[in-house]
Amino acid sequence: MKGVLIFSAPSGSGKTTILKRIFDKYPRMFGFSISATNRPARPGEEDGKDYYFLSDELMKEKIDRGDFLEWEEVYQGRYYGTLRSELDRIWSEGKVVVFDVDVKGGVNIKRMLKDNAFSIFIMPPGVEELENRLRLRGTETEESIKERISRARMELSMACNFDKVILNDDLQEAVKTVEETILQQMEKWNVKFETNL
Ligand code: ADP
Ligand code: 5GP
Numbered sequence: 001m002k003g004v005l006i007f008s009a010p011s012g013s014g015k016t017t018i019l020k021r022i023f024d025k026y027p028r029m030f031g032f033s034i035s036a037t038n039r040p041a042r043p044g045e046e047d048g049k050d051y052y053f054l055s056d057e058l059m060k061e062k063i064d065r066g067d068f069l070e071w072e073e074v075y076q077g078r079y080y081g082t083l084r085s086e087l088d089r090i091w092s093e094g095k096v097v098v099f100d101v102d103v104k105g106g107v108n109i110k111r112m113l114k115d116n117a118f119s120i121f122i123m124p125p126g127v128e129e130l131e132n133r134l135r136l137r138g139t140e141t142e143e144s145i146k147e148r149i150s151r152a153r154m155e156l157s158m159a160c161n162f163d164k165v166i167l168n169d170d171l172q173e174a175v176k177t178v179e180e181t182i183l184q185q186m187e188k189w190n191v192k193f194e195t196n197l
Contacts, residue, residue, distance in 0.1 A: 008106030009122035010152035012134040031090030121162035
């Protein structure tokens with residue numbers, strides 16, 4: 001089994017921003033597992049790229065059928081799940097699988113895959129800064145920001161379950177630490193890495 005990387009963080013911590021920088025640098029190495037969700041697409045998001053956007057009915061059907069490696073009702077009525085078929089899709093491309101999942105999902109996948117997975121928690125500098133970033137991102141309603149902040153408090157207490165916690169205060173520094181950590185892990189797994197630079 002090839003290695004699997006898990007990234008989790010409270011919403012607004014900067015996980016997407018960090019991952020984008022890393023994957024732009026190593027496009028041939030990593031394959032993002034595309035999750036399925038029944039939340040509506042945000043402007044600019046594409047079906048089959050950012051998520052598989054499913055109707056409530058189809059999401060429930062897939063849950064009942066056992067199509068997901070794990071799934072969570074991350075926010076009320078909003079389900080997110082990792083499709084088992086994503087692992088084979090990405091491995092068949094010869095890439096390392098990357099999961100970008102909520103904190104509970106991250107802990108669950110690590111529990112299932114054990115040493116075949118390495119889990120990273122992206123830590124925000126504080127709850128106030130998290131709220132700031134969510135506001136500045138401009139994608140959430142006031143209600144959604146409140147829900148994300150209240151969930152963040154629970155999620156922060158789960159950081160100790162991850163293999164590595166990386167603080168995202170200075171973005172540049174966080175990206176560098178994430179990159180170094182991943183490359184170290186790749187060496188342990190004996191996975192060759194190539195950059196496009
Ligand atoms: P997540 O994927 O964890 O929900 P995002 O990557 O969308 O978070 O980041 C949330 C917002 O915070 C974005 O607007 C992003 O540009 C900003 N951001 C990310 N990292 C930092 C940082 N180190 N300092 C300040 N703002 C940041
Ligand atoms: P967003 O709505 O901001 O895209 O995502 C909300 C949360 O759902 C994020 O914390 C994200 O990591 C998480 N998430 C995305 N896909 C999955 C998944 O497949 N499983 C789980 N458990 N969480 C996911």
